[in-house]
Amino acid sequence: MSRKIKFCLVFRDMWQSAGKYVPRVDQLVQIAPAIIEMGCFARVETNGGGFEQVNLLFGENPNKAVREWTKPFHEAGIQTQMLDRALNGLRMSPVPADVRQLFYQVKKVQGTDITRTFCGLNDTRNIKPSITYAHDAGMISQCALSITHSPVHTVDYYTNMALELIEAGADEICIKDMAGIGRPYSLGQIVRNIKKAHPDVPVQYHSHAGPGFSVASILAVCDAGCDYIDVGMEPLSWGTGHADLLTVQAMLKDAGYDVPEINMSAYMKVRSMIQEFMDDFLGLYISSKNRLMNSLLIAPGLPGGMMGSLMSDLEQNLLTINKSREKNKELPLTLDELLIKLFDEVAYVWPRVGYPPLVTPFSQYVKNLALMNVMQMLKGKERWSMIADDIWDMILGKAGRLPGKLAPEIIEKAKNEERKFFDGNPQDNYPDALEKYRKMMNEKHWEVGEDDEELFEYAMHPSQYEAYKSGKAKIDFLADVARRKEETTASTAVSTAPPAGFVGLPKTPQLLNVDVNGQSYRVTVAFGGDSGTSQNSGTSKTLASPQQPNNPTAQQNNQTAEGQPLLSPLEGKFYLVKGAGDTPVKVGDTVRKGQTICYIEAMKTYNAVSAEIDGTVTAIFFNPGDPVSEDDTLLTVSG
Numbered sequence: 001m002s003r004k005i006k007f008c009l010v011f012r013d014m015w016q017s018a019g020k021y022v023p024r025v026d027q028l029v030q031i032a033p034a035i036i037e038m039g040c041f042a043r044v045e046t047n048g049g050g051f052e053q054v055n056l057l058f059g060e061n062p063n064k065a066v067r068e069w070t071k072p073f074h075e076a077g078i079q080t081q082m083l084d085r086a087l088n089g090l091r092m093s094p095v096p097a098d099v100r101q102l103f104y105q106v107k108k109v110q111g112t113d114i115t116r117t118f119c120g121l122n123d124t125r126n127i128k129p130s131i132t133y134a135h136d137a138g139m140i141s142q143c144a145l146s147i148t149h150s151p152v153h154t155v156d157y158y159t160n161m162a163l164e165l166i167e168a169g170a171d172e173i174c175i176k177d178m179a180g181i182g183r184p185y186s187l188g189q190i191v192r193n194i195k196k197a198h199p200d201v202p203v204q205y206h207s208h209a210g211p212g213f214s215v216a217s218i219l220a221v222c223d224a225g226c227d228y229i230d231v232g233m234e235p236l237s238w239g240t241g242h243a244d245l246l247t248v249q250a251m252l253k254d255a256g257y258d259v260p261e262i263n264m265s266a267y268m269k270v271r272s273m274i275q276e277f278m279d280d281f282l283g284l285y286i287s288s289k290n291r292l293m294n295s296l297l298i299a300p301g302l303p304g305g306m307m308g309s310l311m312s313d314l315e316q317n318l319l320t321i322n323k324s325r326e327k328n329k330e331l332p333l334t335l336d337e338l339l340i341k342l343f344d345e346v347a348y349v350w351p352r353v354g355y356p357p358l359v360t361p362f363s364q365y366v367k368n369l370a371l372m373n374v375m376q377m378l379k380g381k382e383r384w385s386m387i388a389d390d391i392w393d394m395i396l397g398k399a400g401r402l403p404g405k406l407a408p409e410i411i412e413k414a415k416n417e418e419r420k421f422f423d424g425n426p427q428d429n430y431p432d433a434l435e436k437y438r439k440m441m442n443e444k445h446w447e448v449g450e451d452d453e454e455l456f457e458y459a460m461h462p463s464q465y466e467a468y469k470s471g472k473a474k475i476d477f478l479a480d481v482a483r484r485k486e487e488t489t490a491s492t493a494v495s496t497a498p499p500a501g502f503v504g505l506p507k508t509p510q511l512l513n514v515d516v517n518g519q520s521y522r523v524t525v526a527f528g529g530d531s532g533t534s535q536n537s538g539t540s541k542t543l544a545s546p547q548q549p550n551n552p553t554a555q556q557n558n559q560t561a562e563g564q565p566l567l568s569p570l571e572g573k574f575y576l577v578k579g580a581g582d583t584p585v586k587v588g589d590t591v592r593k594g595q596t597i598c599y600i601e602a603m604k605t606y607n608a609v610s611a612e613i614d615g616t617v618t619a620i621f622f623n624p625g626d627p628v629s630e631d632d633t634l635l636t637v638s639g
Contacts, residue, residue, distance in 0.1 A: 059474025070111030572602030
């Protein structure tokens with residue numbers, strides 16, 4: 001009898017490998033029955049990774065989204081699967097242990113069956129607690145090997161890691177080939193070694209298509225004993241996404257494997273709905289280049305999940321770079337030229353920071369560090385002149401043990417900045433925090449939610465959750481979609497009707513109906529420079545316009561503020577603090593030179609901005625979460 005191979009549709013990852021966002025919950029619920037009708041999936045990846053942050057950015061409740069999205073699959077007997085970043089949970093930065101444990105309890109009752117836990121450094125100390133949390137919650141613990149190709153990442157390295165995790169209680173192993181650069185023969189050897197030692201432990205293979213190895217790798221791991229294969233489908237397969245279901249099924253069937261049949265009528269229905277979602281608004285965040293295979297990705301090894309958003313971000317980075325080059329009377333760069341510079345710099349940076357596997361968040365850290373180096377050097381500044389706090393934590397060992405050795409120049413820079421290296425358990429750096437957030441929610445009169453799920457959400461994503469609760473997230477999102485729609489229309493000179501639920505970018509202040517936690521608000525949004533008002537039950541409060549901040553602590557007239565301006569080093573979102581419990585600086589505070597006084601969130605990391613002189617803060621020009629451009633005056637300090 002031929003051996004069975006089962007399929008998992010990585011629906012969340014399909015979207016986030018293509019662009020920035022995933023569908024809204026109403027769209028997810030709409031497409032679920034058609035996915036089920038296809039009849040070929042044993043599992044569907046429903047959530048995890050950036051999924052819940054995206055919900056918050058939409059102004060949606062992510063807990064409601066997970067419950068509604070997983071429900072139809074459970075009713076159909078299809079397992080649901082999510083991604084867990086181990087020490088980082090669902091975000092880019094480390095998470096306290098009590099928040100991680102609550103995370104598993106919440107997701108189980110919301111309908112998630114399997115957690116795929118990976119550590120971006122392959123440090124098993126970060127993964128093992130998740131095995132316990134999963135079992136305590138009644139979930140299947142699938143532990144992942146983050147695959148990359150380097151002198152230290154050998155077949156023996158990955159085999160030993162898998163055996164250690166199985167010994168620690170892992171129910172399944174995932175070969176997480178997040179950049180698709182695993183070589184087929186070596187991947188087959190890893191799977192063969194696991195199955196030889198533990199023939200009854202299921203192995204699942206996940207790969208991205210970009211560099212071109214994925215189909216050969218799928219056949220190699222199946223020949224070695226793999227049980228489940230992650231697949232994508234049109235119009236979001238290939239490119240920075242995953243190998244297409246139809247191709248994989250046909251290949252494995254020809255090889256003699258027992259693979260499920262596909263209801264092609266339902267397949268075409270799902271395919272059409274995906275395109276409809278792209279036409280609605282999601283396509284505005286998907287670069288056309290992400291549909292292409294690119295063997296240039298073999299060298300930098302950047303993962304498909306990151307490349308999806310990278311191309312979108314890179315276009316904005318290019319504008320910033322070319323503004324600077326124009327000031328200096330230099331010729332502008334093209335996107336391809338910038339991409340090659342970035343790839344070359346990744347190849348330079350990666351070995352020097354210890355060969356961290358290029359998977360979230362460390363792929364973003366390496367890419368961001370490389371991009372910052374490129375941008376700074378193009379401006380005539382030194383390499384390594386801007387390193388975000390989270391990147392330093394990786395370098396110093398606070399996030400886990402690096403697989404390789406640091407370059408002397410990095411060690412010397414850390415020494416010069418009096419930074420301390422850490423070799424203990426990474427979790428020890430991040431004390432329990434649930435009670436702090438419970439107290440803050442009580443003070444704000446916010447409900448902690450069914451099974452403490454709202455408490456979990458606040459503790460996992462403090463800044464995004466506050467923006468969601470205030471209604472600012474939805475307003476900013478609607479404005480961004482409207483702006484992109486207008487830019488697209490202007491560039492093509494074709495007038496199109498706005499998508500359902502969204503507004504075109506108006507020239508005058510407009511009234512929007514915004515639902516925040518079941519409460520309807522009438523919101524006036526000005527897209528030029530005027531502030532709007534939000535009205536609820538006869539009361540009114542001033543909101544910041546998406547483009548012009550209105551900060552009650554700020555000097556309202558930028559021209560009259562005294563002191564030295566502190567300029568934004570890059571484009572992103574302005575924050576005074578990284579965590580909800582941190583104390584922000586305010587007008588009148590005394591600061592010292594070199595003190596971190598605010599942050600720019602860009603490329604999924606918080607970049608610290610330090611005071612350039614000793615003095616007193618005389619003005620703050622932006623609200624937390626406001627978008628800023630490079631060289632915007634963030635605040636002023638009088639010496």
